[in-house]
Amino acid sequence: MDFFRTNIIESFNFLSGSFLISSFDLAYNLSKIVDFVNKNLTQHHHRVAYIATAIAAEYGLNLSRIKNTTLAALLHDIGLMVTSEVKNLSTFDIGDDSKLSHSKIGSYLLKEVSFFQELSDIIEKHHFKYKDYPDIKDEPLIIFLADRIDILLDRNKASYYQKDKICDIISSESGKMFKPEHVEAFLKFKDKEYFWLELDMPDKDKILRKYIQYDIYDLNIENIMEFTKFIGQLIDFRCSFTATHSVRVANTAATLSKYCGFDEQKQKEVEVAGYLHDIGKLGIDPYIINKNGPLTIDEMAEMRKHTYYTYYILTSLEIFDDLKYMAAFHHEYLDGTGYPFHLKANRLTTGCRLMTIADIFTALTEDRPYRKGMKIDKTLSILETFAKNGKIDCNILDILKENIDEIQYISKSLHNEVIAKYNNFKNVLI
Template sequence: MGLSIHPITILRALSTSLELSNGPGLSRHHWRTAMISLRIAEQLGIDDWQCQVLVYSALLHDLGASARWEEKRKLFSTEPGYNLRAHAEAGYQLLKNSPQLGMLAEPIRHHHDHWDGSTPNGKTGREIPLLARIINLADRLEVMIREDVGIFEQRPVILKKLHQLSGSHFDPDLLYALDQFAGQEGFWLDLVNPNYYQNFFRNLGEYIWMRFSMDDIINIADIFAKIIDATSSFTATHSRAVAEMSIFLSRIKGYSEEEVKAFHIAGLLHDLGKLAVPNEILEKPGRLTAEEVLIMRQHPYYTYRILEQINGFETIAEWAAYHHETLDGTGYPFRIRGDKLSLGARIVGVADVFTALTEDRPYRTRMSLAQAEKIIRSMVAGQKLDAGVAADLFGQGQEAYLLIQKTYEENKRNLEESKMVGIGG
């Protein structure tokens, strides 16, 4: 496999996972905030590299809110008074130690700091990083765009509201820059034209050399695994444990090291689509209603649709997203049957079930190896899981069991840290 992928390709796809709560289907808050930010930056004459950092930051700017719906819902309010700093700080904490994305941490941390210093714990004026000031203005502009009113009817209203906050919330120089191109109809039409995004991303991809390797992508996927696992206290370290188990099982099957890395990524991201499921459902202690089950079962669909956007991720998307498909064709969301279900997907499927059974949950302690084996064997007999993969697993059952426990212990500390900054459950 040996992938080398442009950062934009990865970030544009992963940023859509941050949108999954905003009403039916996907909205485009992060993409559009990136587009507006870049226009402002170009107007200011910011260099190409800073423009890239700006776009990446804008594409992920609300990642600190994406695990908790309570936080996500606040982001789209145009009413003042919400504490928007918490998710900005949580985003910073998620990114600050990342070798690949650490440069986005500061702009994201300050993307709700008001120019006049009125944001609690925020900076003031030019102390606020320029990229953060730009995202702040772009973000608030984007939030005001309505789908049900013509864009030219909205334009004067939006500009007026933004100007009212110039010097208090926003850097006046940035509003001046915005005014220089706000008269262009094309700017506004691009924002509401769903076919324009493709061109935007293609043009962006052309002028930078940086590429992400498989190892880089593993690190980035790990950040997203933390976010996914923070959606529910029931699954505190689930994604990383599934990743470890997928690595373990793929090595037994003799996959190459590059392929094992792909399993690592597939494991970390297999539940990415859970960001589409409200916490109330993910954390419901009792039985789900029929309607809730349907919502819950959307998650592998979104995992697939997000990952398949990444060129070179065709196999990873399958391995990750088909973990609830079963050999008898009764799985979801695509009802893939028998030999259409690749070995990779079967491995992640077994890894997922084994991990779920052997991790602690708030409502029950972990099962013993023998109990887990019994359940998995009955699922094999019922054509739900692959017999060969299950045989591999229980051939080294004790090791596999210890691996889950080790992952669980290792992640406990990370989880406590993230709880401190408010992304945990």
């Protein structure tokens, strides 16, 4: 099924200048992938956002604070991408919040996205209990309450039929885990059927939008770069062996695009696609990502899903219409033997082709748990075999070889820079 046929055009149609996107769209779509990781808690982020928004509005927060509550709720567990705390979080009372690292990680990484900075502090405190921190702002306490309500709800039964039990448990923690005024606001929904029915609706997009008009940002490529670098780190920091992968692919691809004649704006767009190319890996089991040895056939099949996930996620973001092909087709080969779409040369633009080469080049030169990174000569000879077999573009490979010193220099200095950042980041976990 060639469902993207009409969207692919031979002369790559790049974005130009700036474009409009709302903070809500970015957070809402990113939260979809965060939920891939915890298959037992489907739509957790969308549901928590719905509950938290309803409570915040009922409690009387002003519109700008409701907006931040919704956005932070949509991203509250984003730090889970780099930890394995998922199981513990399904217990109603987790105990000591200071032992949880996912809130610190999420907050730490989000600090770097200038337009999401206000969310960082809220996310850091989203497991704080009222009795331990009675003076903190309402937003994190409301998200904590909403999060615990969602944890209590059994996904196999309609929420409406669980309302009495849920409201009893929540009431019993008023003044302890939760702020009494927030509990009071929540209890106002107890007998309002629509609240429980909306909670079980599959898509919260329209429902959440009815509460508030979200800011529309006129994001330029620099803002997008900032956001996608953050996503790149989220992907890479899951495993020490790939801690610099996305940043190196992004910069290798951008350098290749420069020598392929792309203008400066287009080079930046290639770089953005590089940061995003493995975003689908966020949906892959951390066990496979961190496995200390070669993958079995089944694990490999699981890992290969990531390219489709990249495609799936980026398709939901309208702004990435062109970037998504460069990002999502990085495992496609010119002879149709790649995956997941098995596209052939006539469907793979220069941008897609150079991304594939940048990805293979980076992967081969990286250390893996079961092998050391390859030396440059061996890497290039493997790439030459790929080109001879009709899998990758010979002209782009020639460009890589001609500029190998510059590419290696950029790659090494970025590696050192990002490793320093990664080590800093690991301190957050302690």
